[in-house]
Amino acid sequence: MNGPVVDVHAHVLLPGIEAYVAEIDPDGLAAAKDLDARRNGRESSVESGRMIQDRWSLLTDLPTRLAVMDATQVDVQMVSPSPSHYYPFLGPDAALDVALQVNAAIEKLVSRAPDRLVGLGVAPLQHPDQMVPALDDALRRGLRGVEIGSFGASPSGGQAGTVELSDPALDPFWAAAEKARAVVFLHPFGCSLDERLDRFYLANTVSQPAENAVALSHLIFSGVLDRYPDLVVVAAHGGGYLPTTIGRSDHAWRVRPEARGCTHPPSTYLRRLWFDSLTHDGAQLTELIRVAGADRVLLGSDYPFDMGTDDPVAAVRHAGLADDVVQAILVDNAATVLPSLSIGFTKKGFA
Structure with missing residues (x-):
């Protein structure tokens, strides 16, 4: 490989x-x-x-x-918090406080291996007015952006009060992320289908790709x-x-007029x-490349969870x-998403 091999989907627990x-x-x-346990079911929990x-x-x-x-020939990881650190039940002030602490923890981790790690913070999607301050804090700390879920969950876990990515209240966040060319890493956690998926590990195998699609x-x-054509949105799990x-x-x-909100x-x-x-699945990866382009796919492992790949x-x-x-x-594609990546990073010499 010519240049560092970059894994953009790797997690840390804090x-x-x-x-x-x-x-x-x-x-x-x-x-x-308790909600997570009900969604997953006893066996999967x-x-x-x-x-x-x-x-x-x-x-x-x-x-x-x-x-x-x-051992797996990965030179650089873009490290994001485990999505369990979203904490959607927190109120506005507490959610921002915790997001800033998560950002600080990721900054500290990255600083210990600056030639191998870049970091993402978090922004509390359930409180749109707190997302720009969280993003600004992450960028001030030298992080490359933030990780967000697929929707802002209400404390009850139901649909009432959810914040979808189409919500106009998120426009200041999208504008700030676009201006800074910050990475917004879209990674679901939880699913509004709740207990319908509480068997056979459907709470992960079905909910994650479904939440990405929604x-x-x-x-x-x-x-x-x-409105924000230069956003850098990276979707986990191949979208x-x-x-x-x-x-x-x-x-x-x-055919549907109500589906014509995009140009x-x-x-x-x-x-x-x-x-x-x-x-x-190689065939699904090939299809992703066909519809999105070879220049739009980045290496991702979901390190180190069992639903990822141990050898990406x-x-x-x-x-x-x-x-x-x-x-x-x-x-190559990581150099576009993370344009300063080559500065300060060295190839480890893998074949």
Whole structure:
């Protein structure tokens, strides 16, 4: 590879933040954990707890992280907080306070390995008026942007009071992110389908790609990407279901007047977004490249969770793609999303 291999989808767990939230809002945290348990079901909740315990050092220990990166030929990770750190139940002041603490924790982690890590903070989507201050704080700390969920959940977990990405209240945030060319990493956590997905781990296998599709559709159909054409939005999980079913969106745009909130057919906007490569299927990755473009796909592992891939570079290399496409996904496209990446970063010498 010519240049550093960059994984844009890698997480860190911040136990100190969780402990702080438990102090300031123990009832809210307990209710959120209960909601998460109901959404996932008992069997999946137990298995997820076991998985986190087994991978604790991968999530919390920097030397372990760097050793795994070396072993998997990843030069640089763009590290984002585990989505469990969104805390949608917090009120406006507490949500901003916690977001700033998350940003500070990510800054501290990145500062310990500045040649291997870049960072993302968080912005509380459930409180649109707090998102610009959170983004500004992340950028002041040298982070590359923020991670957000697919919708701002109400404290009750229901649909009342949700903030969708089409909400006009988010316009100041989109404007600030566009002006700063900040990365907005779209990563769902939770699903409004709730207990319908509480078996067979559907709360992850179905909800994550569904939430990605819904959130991206709100962005596209509402005209957000027309108003802010230079936004840098990176969608996790290959954009979920949307890229492989985009023809239905285009058809709706042609035949339904209420679906004409965007200027162009929805498929057009896939080439204004970025997507990680985490599709778990070479044919689906090929389709993503067909509809979005080889210049719009970035390496993503979902490190270190079990629904990610333990060898992301190999997954891309074994997907049957042309050599120049592999080079674009592993190296080149990250230089567009993170234009100063080559400054201060060195290739580790992987073949």
